[in-house]
Amino acid sequence: MTADGNFAPAALQGSRPAEACAPELPVLVERGQHEVFCGLTGIIWLHRKIQDAFFLVVGSRTCAHLIQSAAGVMIFAEPRFATAIIEDRDLAGLADMNDELDKVVGRLLERRPEIKLLFLVGSCPSEVIKLDLSRAAQRLSSLHAPRVRVLSYSGSGIETTFTQGEDACLAALVPQMPAETSASPRSLLVVGCLADVVEDQFRRLFAELGVGPVHFLPPRSSGELPPVGPQTHLLLAQPFLAETARLLENRGARRLAAPFPLGIEGTTAWLAVAARAFGIDPLRFDAVTGPKIERARRALQRYRKELEGKSVFFFPDSQLEIPLARLLARELGMELAEVGTPYLHRRHMAPELALLPMGTFLSQGQHLDRQLDRCRAARPDLVVCGLGLANPLEAEGLTTKWSIELLFSPVQGYEQAGDLAELFARPLRRRAKLARLAEAPARAEPVRILAAGE
Amino acid sequence: MQLTLWTYEGPPHVGAMRVATALKDVHYVLHAPQGDTYADLLFTMIERRDRRPPVTYTTFQARDLGGDTAELFKEAARDAVARFKPAALLVGASCTGELIQDDPGGLARALNLPIPVIPLELPSYQKKENWGAAETFYQTVRALAGPSAPQPGRPRPAPADGPRPSCNILGPTALGFRHRDDVAEVVKLLGTLGIRVAVVAPMGAAADDIARLGEADFNVVLYPELALSAAQWLKRTFGQPFTTVVPIGTGATRDFIAEVCGLAGIPVPPGLEEGAARAPWYSRSVDSTYLTGKRVFIFGDGTHAVAAARIATEELGFEVVGLGTYSREMAREVRAAAGRLGIEALITDDYLEVEAKVAELAPELVLGTQMERHIAKRLGVPCAVISAPVHVQDFPARYSPQMGFEGANVIFDSWVHPLMMGLEEHLLGMFREDFEFNDGAAPSHLGPGSKVPAAVARATVPAIIPAANDPAPAGPSGWTLEAERELQKIPFFVRGKARRNTERFAQERGVALITVETLYDAKAHFGR
Numbered sequence: 009m010t011a012d013g014n015f016a017p018a019a020l021q022g023s024r025p026a027e028a029c030a031p032e033l034p035v036l037v038e039r040g041q042h043e044v045f046c047g048l049t050g051i052i053w054l055h056r057k058i059q060d061a062f063f064l065v066v067g068s069r070t071c072a073h074l075i076q077s078a079a080g081v082m083i084f085a086e087p088r089f090a091t092a093i094i095e096d097r098d099l100a101g102l103a104d105m106n107d108e109l110d111k112v113v114g115r116l117l118e119r120r121p122e123i124k125l126l127f128l129v130g131s132c133p134s135e136v137i138k139l140d141l142s143r144a145a146q147r148l149s150s151l152h153a154p155r156v157r158v159l160s161y162s163g164s165g166i167e168t169t170f171t172q173g174e175d176a177c178l179a180a181l182v183p184q185m186p187a188e189t190s191a192s193p194r195s196l197l198v199v200g201c202l203a204d205v206v207e208d209q210f211r212r213l214f215a216e217l218g219v220g221p222v223h224f225l226p227p228r229s230s231g232e233l234p235p236v237g238p239q240t241h242l243l244l245a246q247p248f249l250a251e252t253a254r255l256l257e258n259r260g261a262r263r264l265a266a267p268f269p270l271g272i273e274g275t276t277a278w279l280a281v282a283a284r285a286f287g288i289d290p291l292r293f294d295a296v297t298g299p300k301i302e303r304a305r306r307a308l309q310r311y312r313k314e315l316e317g318k319s320v321f322f323f324p325d326s327q328l329e330i331p332l333a334r335l336l337a338r339e340l341g342m343e344l345a346e347v348g349t350p351y352l353h354r355r356h357m358a359p360e361l362a363l364l365p366m367g368t369f370l371s372q373g374q375h376l377d378r379q380l381d382r383c384r385a386a387r388p389d390l391v392v393c394g395l396g397l398a399n400p401l402e403a404e405g406l407t408t409k410w411s412i413e414l415l416f417s418p419v420q421g422y423e424q425a426g427d428l429a430e431l432f433a434r435p436l437r438r439r440a441k442l443a444r445l446a447e448a449p450a451r452a453e454p455v456r457i458l459a460a461g462e
Numbered sequence: 463m464q465l466t467l468w469t470y471e472g473p474p475h476v477g478a479m480r481v482a483t484a485l486k487d488v489h490y491v492l493h494a495p496q497g498d499t500y501a502d503l504l505f506t507m508i509e510r511r512d513r514r515p516p517v518t519y520t521t522f523q524a525r526d527l528g529g530d531t532a533e534l535f536k537e538a539a540r541d542a543v544a545r546f547k548p549a550a551l552l553v554g555a556s557c558t559g560e561l562i563q564d565d566p567g568g569l570a571r572a573l574n575l576p577i578p579v580i581p582l583e584l585p586s587y588q589k590k591e592n593w594g595a596a597e598t599f600y601q602t603v604r605a606l607a608g609p610s611a612p613q614p615g616r617p618r619p620a621p622a623d624g625p626r627p628s629c630n631i632l633g634p635t636a637l638g639f640r641h642r643d644d645v646a647e648v649v650k651l652l653g654t655l656g657i658r659v660a661v662v663a664p665m666g667a668a669a670d671d672i673a674r675l676g677e678a679d680f681n682v683v684l685y686p687e688l689a690l691s692a693a694q695w696l697k698r699t700f701g702q703p704f705t706t707v708v709p710i711g712t713g714a715t716r717d718f719i720a721e722v723c724g725l726a727g728i729p730v731p732p733g734l735e736e737g738a739a740r741a742p743w744y745s746r747s748v749d750s751t752y753l754t755g756k757r758v759f760i761f762g763d764g765t766h767a768v769a770a771a772r773i774a775t776e777e778l779g780f781e782v783v784g785l786g787t788y789s790r791e792m793a794r795e796v797r798a799a800a801g802r803l804g805i806e807a808l809i810t811d812d813y814l815e816v817e818a819k820v821a822e823l824a825p826e827l828v829l830g831t832q833m834e835r836h837i838a839k840r841l842g843v844p845c846a847v848i849s850a851p852v853h854v855q856d857f858p859a860r861y862s863p864q865m866g867f868e869g870a871n872v873i874f875d876s877w878v879h880p881l882m883m884g885l886e887e888h889l890l891g892m893f894r895e896d897f898e899f900n901d902g903a904a905p906s907h908l909g910p911g912s913k914v915p916a917a918v919a920r921a922t923v924p925a926i927i928p929a930a931n932d933p934a935p936a937g938p939s940g941w942t943l944e945a946e947r948e949l950q951k952i953p954f955f956v957r958g959k960a961r962r963n964t965e966r967f968a969q970e971r972g973v974a975l976i977t978v979e980t981l982y983d984a985k986a987h988f989g990r
């Protein structure tokens with residue numbers, strides 16, 4: 009957001025497509041140990057969203073262990089995910105493995121009659137032994153039709169990093185989406201898993217703007233897959249959806265280039281792009297967004313005081329790093345020490361890159377030890393990183409924000425702008441509160457019984 | 463193919479990580495795909511370690527598979543040795559690494575590293591975490607202590623440092639349930655016996671310490687799942703006997719002391735329990751009488767389950783109605799323990815089976831892992847945690863061993879606590895029908911988040927102020943006025959139960975109208 013709050017009309021009038029103005033920021037591309045989750049992790053939020061879907065990982069004990077470690081307590085809430093663990097005797101004969109899989113799926117569907125959509129989720133082991141899950145999905149689909157539809161995608165670590173699992177999942181849904189009819193009106197398709205509360209906020213906003221009909225992918229129920237075709241305007245809500253977007257574009261959808269709806273500026277620009285595509289009057293846009301921008305700005309103000317001038321270092325994790333860095337730099341006044349991303353999709357990221365401060369240090373991929381060296385040398389005020397790194401870095405005296413929370417909490421849109429800033433401010437505030445204890449005990453003023461001093 | 467929602471154990475390479483992380487100067491290079499690094503968070507988050515586990519992952523990706531993943535591995539191993547300067551290197555593969563067949567052992571040997579390289583063969587599609595830990599520890603001990611083994615046939619050299627008997631403590635690892643404090647407690651206990659602890663391993667041991675394991679007189683095996691194979695090898699190689707009793711519980715601790723003193727050739731010193739062992743008296747105190755015959759279900763790793771069964775029956779006077787384990791390696795021991803109790807052991811790693819068993823047996827207390835805690839929560843049964851896998855709160859900041867006399871005290875408190883809570887909850891539930899009931903109160907162990915919803919409480923409380931106006935919905939059978947009056951004479955905190963029991967009794971027998979006689983018939987029927 010520019011200081012005068014003028015961004016929205018500018019975006020509406022913007023003569024150049026945003027992509028063209030993306031500076032060719034240099035990127036350090038690294039290869040080495042990656043400290044990241046694999047795409048299986050996406051199951052944790054995807055299964056909450058699509059309420060009649062079940063995710064069956066075909067993998068090893070490692071895969072099962074990963075999901076349970078990442079899902080923590082959720083695993084006990086009758087989760088709609090599980091692992092079919094490949095065993096030694098399965099490896100002996102691939103043909104039997106398909107039989108085994110059919111049996112496992114049969115048993116599962118018997119136990120969970122409410123399931124309408126089953127995803128077979130590929131893992132590293134299933135990919136390496138070339139177990140053909142898409143064929144298995146077809147076979148099982150015809151076996152269990154019409155009650156259950158069976159699809160497949162890969163969430164393996166060799167192919168996907170963390171949020172790319174969602175991309176792979178949504179991409180598997182694209183061929184299932186009905187085609188637009190010739191009578192279909194121009195429509196907006198918002199793609200990317202959003203918390204229900206955020207989705208509802210956006211629905212209301214688009215309705216107020218007069219943008220519609222609006223559909224969301226993924227839908228809350230597998231029976232509500234939205235139509236797609238040349239009348240579909242595609243608006244990405246998440247930055248990690250390269251493959252899904254490609255398939256939707258192949259089906260005729262037109263992608264609207266926009267920054268991602270994080271922070272006031274991102275949300276405004278994101279809405280503005282849709283508004284422009286639907287020919288909405290800029291005055292109406294301002295009238296609708298103005299009060300919400302005002303409210304969000306009030307929410308952000310106090311965080312700006314806490315965060316301004318502080319430096320932040322992003323380890324690669326979710327591909328949300330660049331939009332988050334943009335938000336922290338432009339709306340909260342933070343300095344960017346390094347912005348690491350597991351993967352940089354230049355085209356989708358172009359509007360974001362255009363907004364990054366000049367000279368931002370971007371890195372893609374990872375060589376963990378070297379990146380840790382850089383991080384220690386930079387001594388940033390805040391490090392955004394995964395759970396495997398957070399405590400060790402804290403113990404070294406750095407302050408960290410663990411990144412997976414950014415995926416599990418509602419962070420998009422105006423009403424969440426303050427909450428999002430809070431996620432970054434809280435670790436710093438906590439460190440300040442505990443500073444006395446952390447530093448030499450002698451420095452602290454002893455707490456005295458007041459009566460003693462009388 | 464096994465359908466799994468929840469696994470009690472991770473894959474074997476996580477066991478290897480537990481050993482590597484426990485050791486001081488050993489690094490582990492793991493041939494694994496990008497993504498398997500998730501395991502780091504078990505150590506940094508659940509155990510709250512202040513440094514990364516000493517593990518380097520090759521993190522190969524699909525695009526590497528066509529090319530030279532072996533080269534990737536060599537590079538990672540070379541870099542790890544240069545950067546971390548370990549005294550020894552463990553090398554191995556995770557489940558996916560196993561499938562691409564790069565042979566980490568051979569590759570690492572070809573590098574001619576200046577330190578010992580210990581290759582690990584961990585069959586990921588057969589074995590699990592505990593086995594992986596045991597195997598890793600065994601291979602490490604063999605590789606590092608092996609060179610100092612005496613020639614076959616030669617007797618053990620006399621202990622270097624005089625007549626004082628010495629032992630090693632084997633088994634504690636990273637991510638072990640209460641390993642940190644068990645070690646402290648057992649070291650203290652051995653100290654009071656006059657036995658010197660030479661090496662604790664793998665926890666806190668350096669490669670050099672492992673190399674001199676053979677010098678002690680005997681070995682203390684704290685966790686058989688993790689240390690038995692190493693102890694057996696040390697016995698074969700150095701002639702060191704090892705302990706077979708795990709000192710969890712007062713009785714087991716006494717047996718352990720006797721065994722250790724026997725191995726050390728010293729008499730059992732008197733007065734060991736004075737001041738230390740409070741659990742036996744607490745258990746005898748009249749306050750504990752209500753524990754008698756409480757029906758308890760026990761599940762966990764083999765060692766902790768067997769120990770818990772003994773404590774439950776011999777030291778707390780419970781009745782063990784179910785006993786089981788997820789560790790197949792310990793199935794024999796658990797079956798034997800169950801046999802002594804006249805029940806059949808449940809050997810499974812499917813938590814749904816455990817859940818079904820708990821539901822079927824309807825115990826009054828569940829002792830298990832965090833999975834059993836959730837099962838118990840769902841079924842509304844009190845529960846305490848006795849075994850891994852556990853969550854972050856079972857790596858407590860305070861001193862809380864399971865072993866030795868202090869361990870027995872800790873166990874007494876932590877097992878009885880949920881029951882006290884259970885009783886408290888029960889009473890509060892009853893109080894709810896009393897006009898003095900305060901609607902803000904909820905069973906304290908449910909925490910502040912689980913208050914009786916204010917609306918519900920408000921709706922019920924005023925309605926019951928006149929005692930006769932009982933809010934309980936009229937049962938299938940009616941009550942005579944006389945029986946209803948008799949019921950009101952029963953103390954309010956058991957009145958609800960009496961009403962339910964009587965109505966059930968009446969219903970089962972097709973009694974349409976409950977009289978005073980029915981009430982007492984039912985009481986006689988249900989009374990203990």
Ligand code: SF4
Nearest residue numbers: 046071131132165497
């Ligand atoms: S990285 Fe591969 S093997 Fe590891 S948990 Fe993910 S899918 Fe499974």
Ligand code: SF4
Nearest residue numbers: 080081832853854855
């Ligand atoms: S309740 Fe259990 S699963 Fe949930 S966080 Fe606590 S220990 Fe973990």
